[in-house]
Amino acid sequence: MVVKIEKSIDFMYELQRKGIRYSMTGARDGSDGTGDCSGTIVRSLEKAGASKPGWLYNTDSMHDYLIQNGYKLIATNKSWMAKRGDVVIFGKKGASGGAAGHVVEFISNTQIIHCTYKNPQMNGVYVDNEATTCPYFMGWYVYRNTNANTAPITTLPVTERPDKVGWYMEKGTFQVTINEPIMIRDKAVDGKIIGKVYKGDKIKYDQFTHKGGYVWIRQPRADGTYGFIATGRSNGQKRLDYWGTFK
Incomplete structure (x- = not known):
């Protein structure tokens, strides 16, 4: 068939x-x-x-x-x-x-x-x-x-799998669901705190990475800089939990 x-x-x-x-x-x-x-x-x-x-x-x-x-x-x-x-x-x-x-x-x-x-x-x-x-x-x-019948499609740009440490292109929106505030930092892992997001807040992001025990997203900011926000724990290769939802 x-x-x-x-x-x-x-x-x-x-x-x-x-x-x-x-x-x-x-x-x-x-x-x-x-x-x-x-x-x-x-x-x-x-x-x-x-x-x-x-x-x-x-x-x-x-x-x-x-x-x-x-x-x-x-x-x-x-x-x-x-x-x-x-x-x-x-x-x-x-x-x-x-x-x-x-x-x-x-x-x-x-x-x-x-x-x-x-x-x-x-x-x-x-x-x-x-x-x-x-x-x-x-x-x-x-x-x-391999025998399936499918129409030609245009896929999104190819990116590496998230089993290697690095930043990956991905545009989306992250909405916080945990009760505790999440820090916004000026760089992932050990950056200084430049803000906070709270339950219900939505953050647009353009890249993500697995680093320092967490899955980070990069937030473009109005002044041309970026904020970095942890969205859940990671074992360095795979996500272990979620601190919000993605769209």
């Missing part, structure tokens, strides 16, 4: 437009207004031409489903150049059920679409930046369907 990637992605966008809510106990595919990460992706692949699943597979059982429908495992716990339509399963195979796993579909080399729970007010289908959202600390498996 030929999977039409654009139909799979369109199905996820349709669930987003419908405003479905995240739940692992409902229909799981959006048909009752709720869905979870694996249920929505499995159903999106079926709508795109994949075989009818025996049941709505979870992150453990969908490995075989992907292979049966022409997907190949192209990377396990290592860097790869992402392409539109790549399906990535997070969590150790055989032990990733429930909250121990996650699955996303890439819509460009830097962005994903997925059904996720962020907090009680923000849960459902979202488009997110993969580097600041994907739970790489769980371990990951990358599947690509």
Whole structure:
């Protein structure tokens, strides 16, 4: 069977437009207004031409489903150049059920679409930046369907994977969700404090890095300088937690 990637992605966008809510106990595919990460992706692949699943597979059982429908495992716990339509399963195979796993579909080399729970007010289908959202600390498996039918696209500029220390281009907005104020510094890690941001504040940024035990973003400021803000802890390669949300 030929999977039409654009139909799979369109199905996820349709669930987003419908405003479905995240739940692992409902229909799981959006048909009752709720869905979870694996249920929505499995159903999106079926709508795109994949075989009818025996049941709505979870992150453990969908490995075989992907292979049966022409997907190949192209990377396990290592860097790869992402392409539109790549399906990535997070969590150790055989032990990733429930909250121990996650699955996303890439819509460009830097962005994903997925059904996720962020907090009680923000849960459902979202488009997110993969580097600041994907739970790489769980371990990951990358599947690509080389026989898939997809229309030509223009992806965002290619950047390195965040497994090397350095700054990476990425424009977005970070909104603080923790109760404690976060310091704005004139440089990452050991810079002097030049301001503070508080719960609910939104900060536009243009770059990020993993450095000094944290994930930092760079904030362009009105006077032509930059502020640097920690947004959560890092092990130097992967994000460990979040101090806010990203858009």
